[in-house]
Amino acid sequence: MKLAIDASSLIDGGGLTHIKEILNSSNSFIKFDEIHVFGSSNLLDQLPSKEIIHKHNHSLLDKSLFYRSIWKLFRFERELRRMNPDVLLIPSSIYFGSFRPYVAISQNLLPFEFKELIRYKFSIFTLKLLLIRFFQKYTFRRASGVIFLTNYSKNKVLSIIGDDISNTTVIPHGFRSCPNQSLQKNIKKRAYFNLLYVSRIDVYKHQRSVAKAVFRLNEEGIKVRLTLVGPSYKKYLAELSKDIEIYNSSSKCIEYIGPDKYENIDQYYLTADGFIFASSCENQPIILLEAMSFGLPIASSSLGPMPEVLGENAVYFNPYDFKSTKKAILDLVTINNLDPKKYNLKYSWSMCANDTFSYLSKIGSNYKY
Secondary structure: OEEEEEOOOOOOHHHHHHHHHHHHHOOOOOOOOEEEEEOOHHHHHHOOOOOOEEEEOOHHHHOOHHHHHHHHHHHHHHHHHHHOOOEEEEOOOOOOOOOOOEEEEOOOOHHHOHHHHHHHOOOHHHHHHHHHHHHHHHHHHHOOEEEEOOHHHHHHHHHHHOOOOOOEEEOOOOEOOOOOHHHHHHOOOOOOEEEEEEOOEOHHHOHHHHHHHHHHHHHOOOOEEEEEEOOEOHHHHHHHHHHHHHHHOOOOOEEEEEOOOHHHOHHHHHOOOEEEEOOOOOOOOHHHHHHHHOOOOEEEEOOOOHHHHHOOOOEEEOOOOHHHHHHHHHHHHHOOOOOHHHOOOOOEHHHHHHHHHHHHHHHHHHOOO
16 A cells, blocks of 8 residues: 655644654554655655655745645645555645545644634734634545544534544554653752743743743742743743743743754753643643653643643643642642652554554545545
8 A cells, every 4th residue: 555645734843743753663554565755855854764655855845835835736736646645644634635535633723722812813823823724624524534632632623613524533642762761860959940841932831821930939939940942932932031031130940942853852851850831722742741751740731631641640720820820830849749650651652653554544445436
């Protein structure tokens, strides 16, 4: 069997990590003899070099969204007709072409969470999210199959676009084994609690509330240092930066590192004492899974799929409520009965890859032309 993957829209984030991990983790690829990946030269360079994987690039795929869209509308369809794969995978959840069968992956829940969407008010970004919502609804309704990452995201999306979509399945992201986890046990006792938050700096991630809570705790004598790592939504970062400047004028308790490469993130986990995740809109956050795999105690938002992912062994809080956020951080610092060994770490990237390719081969085999 032959599989084609349209990775033309994967620039960074969870979608890119997902493709890299499942292509790295699966040895059999179930029934596929060929896997053809279309994407930018930067993305293709990050994919594993295996005999079964064929990488396809075009100059348009290394340019802006406009040019990538031109390629997708015109060049890609010709490539598919020439190649004639058994099934097409769309990780970006948006596809307008005529090729069948195709399977879409639901990876962006923000367009379907109206309460979060309106946080961006009357802006270009709000319009973009509304367009993405329309395009994804169109794509899912025409798909031969749809992969969701959590039951929460499946129920949320289907409640909006209708539950009459056939051949849906839930395949979570996998866990990555923590390298040198033993190093974490040898960290010297510090005078402060090192709290880590790795995620995009954005409105629905609530970093401003977390930063304020950390500042207030330091004022009360609870020594907590917050490290923020991740890319940013510029407008929200500007507001957060002003807050940090004020807070750090009296107490050097917050540091924003900025974005860093995925392979460099380990160093932050290994030097952290705890992890916080304050997002109010997620599909299935890979970053949260990473923190779990490194055995960090976690204070997490109680919204979305977070309880489904974390289970009972976390400190939960309402990210809309500053007092709730502050109390959760204090509990994380002072409570010693959290046991990260109880995290459900059974679902590996290898299992994710095998389940994904098994599902794709089933769709490709059963499709009637």
